[in-house]
Amino acid sequence: MQIFSKTSLVIATLASLSLSSTSLSAANTKTLNVYTYDSFASDWGPGPKIKTNFEKECACTLNYVTLDSSVGILSRVQLEGTSSKADVLLGLDLNLMEAAKKSGLIASHNVDTSQVTTPGGWSDKSFVPFDQGYFAFIYNTETLKEVPKSLKEVVENQDLSVIYQDPRTSTPGLGLMLWMKSVYGDDAGQAWETLASHTKTVTKGWYDGYSMFLKGEADVVLSYTTSPAYHMVVENESKYQAVPASEGFYPQVEVAAQLKNAPNPDLAGQFMQFILTQGFQGEVATGNWMFPVIESADSLPKAFSTLEQPNKVLILPADQVAQNRKLWINEWLDSVTQ
């Protein structure tokens, strides 16, 4: 009975919401369309709070259009071409920037990025970063006693079972490939072969691999240095930790861009500026489980200070990545399928 009353309540609220949104648009408020990936805009993600914060400033409606992944965002606007209704793309990453630029759909921004704390600072004129993190292997402190100290130890320890993601189909997978390349250079092929001999499996996406790891299928799984923070903050569970990397970590930076054909260029520009303010940056840590990209006025949740910090950051130049990506994927493929 109660469930019924609850659902009818939901339906009533929905109906009134749709009514009010039509009446709002009738009153000529503009709508900013932001394409993003689903977990960003979900109730537990940073999306809803950012929407509230931005709408306070802009007298507009922020509408998220959610796609299944960062790649999904890009392929959607590529499919829509110049007829796209999107104003802003939110959620591409470093390695998708070249492809996005090549599509010719991205406008340049005039956001001051001098305060940005990403490794090496930020100078790109098309994209504005909105959060950052590092790829890392995660282990369970209760089951793994001899913890590797570096990427090399993960690769070479034959007793360690590893799950990682496919660089052909997933963002962390591609990240690991670049990490390996920057640590091993020309010997990456050999290293992949060594890793392949104690790899449990390679999965299509992040969640396949991570959930299999949580079910106890492997000793370590490829994820982010910030993953333990989720377990600590939400589940009050500190047994999951990141494997340190003495060679240095490879960064993941998520970026946003305005579209050339944005239906609301002024609003889009305003949103691009908003990204580097507290109203946005204050939500990414516990919403998206990533680090903000500006020195935060409010300190981060305590869990974040216990996370593995990079003593060195490895990063390959974007043009080099774009040029060699296919080559390196082939190198990976050849080595692991021998």
Next chain:
Amino acid sequence: MRLGFFGSIFFIKMLPAILIILLFSVVGVASFTALLLFQDLSNWYQVLSSRYIWRLLNFSLWQALLSSALSLLIAIPVTSALMHRRFKGRDFLLQLFSISLVVPTIVAILGIVLVYGRSGWVTGVTGVELPLYGLFGILLAHVFFNMPLVVRILIQAHSLIPAGQWRLSYQLGFSRWDLFRWVEWPYMRKALPGAFLLVFMLCFSSFAVVLTLGGGPKSSTLEVAIYQALRYEFDIAKASVLSLLQVFVCTLVAFLVYRFASAYRQDFSLKQLDSFPVKDSLKARCFDLGFLCLALLILLPPFIAILTPIFTPLFITTLWQENTWLALWVSIKIAFPSAALSLMIAMAFVVLARACMDRPNWSWLPNKLEYMGGMILILPSLVMATGLFLLLRNLGIAAFELAYWVVVWVNAIMALPFVLRVILPTFYQQEKRYRNLYQSLGVRGFARFRLEWPMVRQAVAQACAYALLLSLGDMSVIALFGSQGLTSLPLYLFQLIGSYRIEQGACIAVLLVLLCFVLFSLCTRVIGGKSNA
């Protein structure tokens, strides 16, 4: 006076059916053409000269052949055992058989891992770690998904055995084996090529299961390359070349299967669902019991693993969340219209095919239609959806605003092969048996439909259930077209596990499985009438 085909009353009567099929074909062909516009010859050269692609093709073929052969081999004795034995829980088992197909892959993978994995039940009990990752894992998962499907198709074929044959074999004192050899096998054999192809195509284009349980990129299918080209390289030309290659290979396999399979013939005898007792023997009992246990052993543990979250407090919490019910509502909102649409298109096929059966010049059509419907599966839904998207864009329509209808349409098309496979044999048999009778009595149209309904309702119920369940389980189409407000249960599940909420995702999976269960029973009760499984 002789009228040509296009001037005949026949044509006018068939017009609705022809229009529906025309719409279906035009949209299909146009979507694919929209993809092909991106084509040039160098793509073909590039793809065909790649050793990588050939390796993928080779592996896709092998694992698909093995998986489908194994599914069929297990399904045949299991079907026979299920049809001979009545036991408690049989109906439940049959329902379980219907829903394994729609369990989202990641959920099934986690279920299998919970049972057979490193920290799984089998290892926990026996202490032996199974070599799950590799061919074993792939076959296990594919048999889990597809063997039940084959059983359902074979049961359909089995129920076409006329009562006269049962009576005769009873009078002749056939043993269980004789009965199988001389009565059941000839009927099952008719359904085998179709079932084989269906499973073959499903396994051929299987992606996440093969990669994950196959232990990595050594086990990649052509589908991986299509996905990679479409999503990561945004190389539509390459993706369409690869899909065409896939279409070509599967068509070749289909051609070979039907070339060597026995011709599809229906009989004229009366159909009635009495069963006659056969001579039982200890050997026959052991045989049936053995195969039923095998089927249970493959199917039950992963299902139990999937359903365990039902006992957690989190499941109750999940049920109390608004989002859960919104997602459920979206799923239902998509599943019902697309099932109805799928049935409508399938009925158009049936009407046209049956009308052609007694026309000498057109009698080749019915069988071809069945194959044609089945071929849809070869095209990855992602490719089909992309094609449709481009088509709409070329027409100046924003697919984004039509998202809901596009999802309904593509889901209906994706379910069509299953629907056709289930209803065509029954409707063809009805036509062959009673056509002359109906014609001589002048029973047509709705009157005829009313007479036929009791005979076909079970098949229609099952087809409807499959269409519903397949739309409920869809991931790829809705992911491409989806937008805010169009979050179905599977999509919600992926959102949850995509942001660490794996346990809650598991609860949504339970809800999805339960929903499939409820809808399936509803279909079989309401449409199929009471007395059936």
